[in-house]
Amino acid sequence: MAAARRPRIAITGIGAVSGYGAGVETLWRGLLSGVSAIREITRFDPGRHRTRSASEVPAEAVPPPPFRGASLAGGVALAALAEALAGAGLPAGFAGREAGVYFGCSTGGTFETERFHEELTGGGGRPRLHWLVSHQTSGPGDAVARACGATGPVTTISSACASATLALGGALDDLATGAVDVAVTGGADALCELTFAGFNSLRAVDPVACRPFRAGREGMTIGEGAAILILEREEDARRRGARPLARLLGAGASCDAHHMTAPDPSGQGIRRAIEATLADAGVPPGRIDFVNAHGTGTPLNDAAEAAALAMVFGERLARLPVTSTKGAIGHFLGSAGAVEAVATVLCLGARLVHPTPGGGEVDPAGPVDLVLGAPRPLPAGAVALSTNFAFGGSNGAVVLAGVAEEEG
Numbered sequence: 001m002a003a004a005r006r007p008r009i010a011i012t013g014i015g016a017v018s019g020y021g022a023g024v025e026t027l028w029r030g031l032l033s034g035v036s037a038i039r040e041i042t043r044f045d046p047g048r049h050r051t052r053s054a055s056e057v058p059a060e061a062v063p064p065p066p067f068r069g070a071s072l073a074g075g076v077a078l079a080a081l082a083e084a085l086a087g088a089g090l091p092a093g094f095a096g097r098e099a100g101v102y103f104g105c106s107t108g109g110t111f112e113t114e115r116f117h118e119e120l121t122g123g124g125g126r127p128r129l130h131w132l133v134s135h136q137t138s139g140p141g142d143a144v145a146r147a148c149g150a151t152g153p154v155t156t157i158s159s160a161c162a163s164a165t166l167a168l169g170g171a172l173d174d175l176a177t178g179a180v181d182v183a184v185t186g187g188a189d190a191l192c193e194l195t196f197a198g199f200n201s202l203r204a205v206d207p208v209a210c211r212p213f214r215a216g217r218e219g220m221t222i223g224e225g226a227a228i229l230i231l232e233r234e235e236d237a238r239r240r241g242a243r244p245l246a247r248l249l250g251a252g253a254s255c256d257a258h259h260m261t262a263p264d265p266s267g268q269g270i271r272r273a274i275e276a277t278l279a280d281a282g283v284p285p286g287r288i289d290f291v292n293a294h295g296t297g298t299p300l301n302d303a304a305e306a307a308a309l310a311m312v313f314g315e316r317l318a319r320l321p322v323t324s325t326k327g328a329i330g331h332f333l334g335s336a337g338a339v340e341a342v343a344t345v346l347c348l349g350a351r352l353v354h355p356t357p358g359g360g361e362v363d364p365a366g367p368v369d370l371v372l373g374a375p376r377p378l379p380a381g382a383v384a385l386s387t388n389f390a391f392g393g394s395n396g397a398v399v400l401a402g403v404a405e406e407e408g
Contacts, residue, residue: 006176010237010244011400013088013230014342015080015186018329019055019223022063022079024087027329027339028346031354032375036328038209038221043111044193050200051207054191055223055330066143069133071109074143076226077188081144084228089242090182093149097181097236100152102171103141104164104187106334109134111192137334140188140226152180158334160390161294162253163187164227165337168398169251171231181236186342187335188226195333196222202261210297210331211358212324213306213370220296223330227339244407246345249383249399250281256393262300263389267307273395274312274387281399285313288320288399289382290353292344293368294389295324296331297358301389306366321376322368323347327356337388341398344386348402351378380404 016023019037020030030037037055046052063075070078085091112131119127134143138156145154155170157163164187171183199205199222210221234244254276256269263270278285294305310317325343332339347353352375362370381404387397 008234009172009175009248010232010234011229011246011248011345012232012237012242012244013084013090014228014245014345015083015087016225016227016339016342017057017061017076017079018225018339019057020329021058022061023083024342024346027343031325031328031343034355034357034373036209036357038330043191049197051205053209053221055221056191057225069130070143071112071134071139071190073105073108073188073190074134074140077140077144078147080186080226080228081147081184084230085148088230090230094182098152099148099150099182099184100174100180101141101145101150101154102167102183102185103144103156104167104334104338105137105140105156105189106158106160106163107189107192107195108137108139110194111190114193144184148184150184159394160392161331161333161336162388162390162394162396163334163337165388165396165398166253168248168337168341169253169396172248172251175231175233183231184228185231186226186228187338189224189333189335191222191224204298206297209358210327211360212295212297212327212356213302213362213366213368214358214360215363216360217297217299217302219298221330223332225332225339226335227342229341244403246348246403247401249283249401250277251398252276252280253396255395258393261391263304264393265300265304267304267311269393270305270308270389270395271311273397274308274385277397277399283383283399286316287383288385289378290321290323290384292340292384292386293322293324294387295326297326303366305387306368309368318367318369320369321353321371323353323371324356327358337396340386340388341400344384344400347378348382348384348400351380351382352376353378
């Protein structure tokens with residue numbers, strides 16, 4: 001539905017668990033610090049792999065299993081859900097309104113399945129069948145639906161690193177058409193050795209830490225965690241006394257149709273997704289105040305994204321603030337778009353663009369105005385673009401806007 005005919009969609013609650021710890025305030029303090037949450041892995045022995053680092057949720061921030069067979073990804077998803085519902089003023093449920101869950105995930109309970117396999121094949125312990133209960137990719141989203149009593153559609157999108165961004169688009173559409181009254185959207189993923197080994201075998205992981213858009217970048221860094229956003233039609237939210245944190249103005253998607261693991265180097269597929277998103281939001285390129293870029297730190301992805309941004313924004317790109325949340329907390333894979341949407345909402349609320357950690361000069365071959373060192377100020381009611389791209393050439397983006405104080 002085009003923006004001109006769509007009701008305003010408000011974000012009324014957010015929750016997150018990241019490498020910085022539990023909660024959105026912890027995430028925001030970490031992002032503002034300019035110090036990344038990337039460290040040596042402790043969840044499993046990284047010694048047999050090419051690299052050793054990731055952004056891992058600290059042990060003290062991992063909640064106890066909420067039910068028998070719950071995965072780590074499901075547990076952090078439920079922690080983020082509780083925070084988001086409380087922030088939205090909905091801790092007791094949806095008061096008879098129809099709610100749906102729109103989730104992004106790529107690993108599900110793979111970590112627990114690896115644990116089962118290790119014990120089964122001689123690990124010295126006893127494999128537990130309940131470790132396999134939440135193996136499926138839909139496990140975290142299904143756990144969220146049960147916990148919050150969502151009786152509307154429950155959908156998990158697993159389109160690699162664009163998953164949660166595409167889920168946000170689905171939530172937006174169903175709210176706009178009246179299919180649901182509340183949308184619980186987000187994503188969760190946990191570190192697992194299979195994914196870590198896979199990206200290392202592709203030589204797609206930086207041996208130190210990811211350095212988005214830097215000249216000497218060598219690859220991504222995997223992260224883990226969860227993020228949840230509560231979406232409602234703004235008139236409904238205000239009727240019950242809730243104050244919007246931000247607005248979701250539009251979403252869009254495209255496919256490169258180019259290669260399984262490499263982006264189209266021209267950036268044309270990414271450009272199409274961004275332009276579709278801006279059109280859906282009814283926002284011209286000149287209205288965007290900053291970009292929370294996909295910014296993985298891989299040589300090919302960053303170059304293609306910079307090319308796409310240059311096509312969309314032209315010479316203005318040299319003055320358009322760009323940040324990458326992945327530089328701080330790593331790549332959440334299928335849930336990346338969710339935590340980056342939460343980070344963007346925090347930026348809009350504080351009127352600050354968080355800096356991107358990592359050393360080295362910005363790549364002169366794909367120059368962007370990367371926010372470095374200290375936060376960059378934003379105007380009231382700023383508008384932001386958040387992008388995510390995936391293996392297989394799947395591209396997604398969303399436009400979010402701040403709420404000016406006089407509207408609050």
